[in-house]
Amino acid sequence: MADDGMLMNFELGGGPLKPQVKFKGGSWRDRKRAEKSAKLGSRPAAAARGPDDEQRSAKRQKIDGFGSGRRAEGELPHRSDLARKKTADHGAPGQKKHAGPPGNRQVVSRLFSFNPEQKTTFEEEEEWKEPEATNAPLLTVANFGSLTISSRLVETLAKMNLERPTAIQQKVIPHMLSNSSDAFVQAETGSGKTFSYLLPILHRVLLLSGGGEKIHRDSGVFAIIVSPTRELAKQTHTVLEQLIRPFPWLVSTAITGGESKKAEKARLRKGINFLVATPGRLADHIDNTKALNLGTVRWLILDEGDRLMDLGFEEDLKKAIEALKQVEVSNTLASGISLEPLPDRRVTVLCSATMKLNVQKLGEMSLADATFLAVEKGAETVDEQAVHKAPAQLHQSHIIVPAKLRLVTLMAYLKSVFSRRGHTMKAIIFMSCAHTVDFHYELLKIPENAEASQPPSKDAPSKDTPSKDTPSKDTPSKSAQSKDSENVSKTVAKAAYITSAASPEVVLHRMHGSLSQPVRTATLKSFSACKSPSLLITTDVSSRGLDIPSVDLVIEYDPAFSFDDHIHRIGRTARAGRSGDATIFLLPGAEEGYIELLKASGSPSSLSYESVLQKGLMTKLEFPVETTAKPQDGQTYHDKAETLQLHLEQRLLIDNKRLEMARNGFKSHIRAYATHTKEERVHFDITQLHLGHVAKAFGLRDPPGGIGSGIERKAQKGKKEHWRTVKGGKKDDDSDDDGAAKLDQKPARDALMRKSKMLMSGASEFNIG
Numbered sequence: 063m064a065d066d067g068m069l070m071n072f073e074l075g076g077g078p079l080k081p082q083v084k085f086k087g088g089s090w091r092d093r094k095r096a097e098k099s100a101k102l103g104s105r106p107a108a109a110a111r112g113p114d115d116e117q118r119s120a121k122r123q124k125i126d127g128f129g130s131g132r133r134a135e136g137e138l139p140h141r142s143d144l145a146r147k148k149t150a151d152h153g154a155p156g157q158k159k160h161a162g163p164p165g166n167r168q169v170v171s172r173l174f175s176f177n178p179e180q181k182t183t184f185e186e187e188e189e190w191k192e193p194e195a196t197n198a199p200l201l202t203v204a205n206f207g208s209l210t211i212s213s214r215l216v217e218t219l220a221k222m223n224l225e226r227p228t229a230i231q232q233k234v235i236p237h238m239l240s241n242s243s244d245a246f247v248q249a250e251t252g253s254g255k256t257f258s259y260l261l262p263i264l265h266r267v268l269l270l271s272g273g274g275e276k277i278h279r280d281s282g283v284f285a286i287i288v289s290p291t292r293e294l295a296k297q298t299h300t301v302l303e304q305l306i307r308p309f310p311w312l313v314s315t316a317i318t319g320g321e322s323k324k325a326e327k328a329r330l331r332k333g334i335n336f337l338v339a340t341p342g343r344l345a346d347h348i349d350n351t352k353a354l355n356l357g358t359v360r361w362l363i364l365d366e367g368d369r370l371m372d373l374g375f376e377e378d379l380k381k382a383i384e385a386l387k388q389v390e391v392s393n394t395l396a397s398g399i400s401l402e403p404l405p406d407r408r409v410t411v412l413c414s415a416t417m418k419l420n421v422q423k424l425g426e427m428s429l430a431d432a433t434f435l436a437v438e439k440g441a442e443t444v445d446e447q448a449v450h451k452a453p454a455q456l457h458q459s460h461i462i463v464p465a466k467l468r469l470v471t472l473m474a475y476l477k478s479v480f481s482r483r484g485h486t487m488k489a490i491i492f493m494s495c496a497h498t499v500d501f502h503y504e505l506l507k508i509p510e511n512a513e514a515s516q517p518p519s520k521d522a523p524s525k526d527t528p529s530k531d532t533p534s535k536d537t538p539s540k541s542a543q544s545k546d547s548e549n550v551s552k553t554v555a556k557a558a559y560i561t562s563a564a565s566p567e568v569v570l571h572r573m574h575g576s577l578s579q580p581v582r583t584a585t586l587k588s589f590s591a592c593k594s595p596s597l598l599i600t601t602d603v604s605s606r607g608l609d610i611p612s613v614d615l616v617i618e619y620d621p622a623f624s625f626d627d628h629i630h631r632i633g634r635t636a637r638a639g640r641s642g643d644a645t646i647f648l649l650p651g652a653e654e655g656y657i658e659l660l661k662a663s664g665s666p667s668s669l670s671y672e673s674v675l676q677k678g679l680m681t682k683l684e685f686p687v688e689t690t691a692k693p694q695d696g697q698t699y700h701d702k703a704e705t706l707q708l709h710l711e712q713r714l715l716i717d718n719k720r721l722e723m724a725r726n727g728f729k730s731h732i733r734a735y736a737t738h739t740k741e742e743r744v745h746f747d748i749t750q751l752h753l754g755h756v757a758k759a760f761g762l763r764d765p766p767g768g769i770g771s772g773i774e775r776k777a778q779k780g781k782k783e784h785w786r787t788v789k790g791g792k793k794d795d796d797s798d799d800d801g802a803a804k805l806d807q808k809p810a811r812d813a814l815m816r817k818s819k820m821l822m823s824g825a826s827e828f829n830i831g
């Protein structure tokens with residue numbers, strides 16, 4: 063492959079080749095040329111390096127067999143290596159001498175040349191004015207009381223600072239209070255769908271007691287809420303707990319994968335009125351827990367319907383739906399209390415912010431004569447356009463960044479957004495898979511040995527002491543606290559590179575489906591409660607339903623696998639009327655076509671990567687570890703970007719663990735790239751990826767070999783590097799639950815189903831059920 067974009071640590075100079083070396087491999091002309099140059103005394107790269115570089119190079123060759131390091135002594139390098147060396151020796155296009163200290167000169171390729179041209183031109187945009195929020199509480203409604211819900215519930219809501227209903231709540235609550243029909247609830251992200259079904263359920267259950275204590279935890283389960291992920295189930299359960307706190311005779315619980323089944327059984331035996339569950343675990347208890355009596359169940363809520371189907375829960379859901387259908391609805395409790403205030407039949411409510419075919423399928427499976435409840439005026443049927451809209455006040459933008467520049471641009475962007483203290487406190491970066499998340503987290507965090515030399519800071523997460531960011535209310539015991547702190551120590555750290563005078567500390571979090579459940583829970587808790595500027599690097603495992611207060615910015619560093627996922631990802635900000643920003647990174651070329659699609663969800667503005675680099679890199683750059691690449695005063699932002707890139711590459715070369723993480727991240731990223739939905743693959747065309755440039759974004763100087771199954775090299779005339787997916791190609795093992803579920807090819811999807819099932823029984827990257 064071409065050498066453009068390559069960055070080398072060669073020092074120029076002469077030196078003998080070993081005379082006994084006999085050249086083999088390559089073409090006859092190559093061998094001749096090599097012999098000639100050997101005679102003339104030109105040195106191979108390894109011999110020409112300084113002692114430090116020599117050592118690193120040896121290490122590198124041992125570790126990963128990169129480039130010529132893989133070849134036997136005397137074996138000729140490939141043409142590309144020769145070309146690379148030639149450009150290095152002569153400072154040919156794409157390479158320049160790095161302005162380093164004398165005696166340690168390095169040749170660095172220019173990050174800014176040999177990049178594909180951006181095709182789209184953007185007209186100068188008017189300054190964005192935030193429109194009226196579309197998911198905010200309605201100012202036209204006096205308060206929740208006007209929806210005729212119990213005054214005690216209204217008081218509880220007021221204590222939670224919730225005064226007025228949102229538009230969807232105004233629509234759903236009255237319907238569920240007075241009807242016994244099924245419903246399909248569709249509303250924007252962050253519009254308060256959770257309260258819209260919880261409040262009418264609680265109101266009607268409270269009527270059973272007439273405000274007194276006639277019913278108890280053993281009166282029966284009245285509602286089952288099914289959530290696709292453990293996090294979402296726990297979150298919904300927490301909201302429910304807050305609402306029923308003033309009514310201690312009512313009890314709720316969450317039953318989710320990853321928790322002790324025995325403890326769950328014991329809770330079910332003691333009696334539960336409201337059950338929040340993940341589908342797999344619910345199906346399991348329906349099969350195996352006799353104490354779970356479904357006779358009193360009047361509501362089945364299917365939250366995030368499309369995701370439930372995406373994750374391959376169809377069979378589990380069918381089981382639960384069938385089990386409920388088969389059990390006769392009881393009208394009185396054993397204690398003789400009439401269940402009349404409850405609906406006279408079992409009601410199913412399906413909620414989703416987006417509408418995909420699979421949601422319709424779930425609707426067919428679970429709903430009968432359902433009422434469609436959406437905010438759009440007079441919408442009796444599904445409005446496809448409305449479905450794809452993000453909240454109006456969410457400011458969206460895109461950055462078209464050449465692959466080589468992605469990593470430095472990301473860092474510059476983070477540095478600039480966090481430098482506006484008070485503007486961005488919490489940001490989420492979405493990446494395609496767990497390995498990619500791990501690599502970026504590891505690279506962005508202050509290394510442990512470097513941290514030891516830093517003074518302790520007030521918000522810093524520590525290994526030995528409970529995190530200050532962890533709310534004390536939810537951490538009842540000291541041992542639970544120290545467990546939480548032990549868990550977050552694996553996923554929470556102080557960030558390097560992206561801090562500034564305005565934000566001297568940014569707390570970094572990572573989250574994906576391969577982490578154990580306690581770690582996932584503790585990480586989210588820490589991110590939610592963090593008082594310092596904080597950043598969560600995550601996969602799509604965090605894209606659905608998660609309600610993390612005050613997320614100001616969502617960055618899609620890797621675009622979502624489907625447009626619906628994009629809507630859910632960006633919906634983690636701008637919730638309940640708050641403002642928020644979302645930025646997507648796109649590559650020049652085919653990916654630019656995605657901008658047209660983005661327009662369906664709003665009016666994205668364009669950000670130029672040059673201005674991002676300028677803003678982010680012209681403030682003081684600090685590196686957490688010493689390498690020969692050091693930012694210098696007076697450097698242009700181009701030079702600074704190159705210095706930063708060189709420094710990152712050098713860091714990988716001196717650390718096997720990070721290097722391996724980069725290689726795994728790269729490979730998983732490439733494989734994940736092949737799994738965009740069929741309709742959108744035209745914008746995410748793997749054959750257009752320049753692997754050498756993508757490798758740069760992982761701090762690698764060459765793409766590692768063995769990309770693996772699913773992708774194979776495609777020889778095409780006139781193009782440098784081509785890859786294609788093999789039919790039915792499957793995503794990398796590392797792929798996250800939610801991303802992997804986007805595979806739209808039948809064989810791959812079937813494989814995913816099998817994999818989901820398999821993983822549900824043990825520790826899994828899916829962590830579902």
Ligand SMILES: Nc1ncnc2c1ncn2[C@@H]1O[C@H](COP(=O)(O)OP(=O)(O)OP(=O)(O)O)[C@@H](O)[C@H]1O
Pocket residue numbers: 199223224225226227228231249250251252253254255256257414415606607608609633637638
């Ligand atoms: N009436 C209200 N007034 C103010 N805040 C509200 C109101 N209703 C809900 N919220 C808040 O809005 C946020 C989003 O609510 P919720 O998680 O139910 O949204 P959602 O519609 O389910 O979003 P998603 O589709 O992303 O899951 C929560 O923090 C919730 O406390």
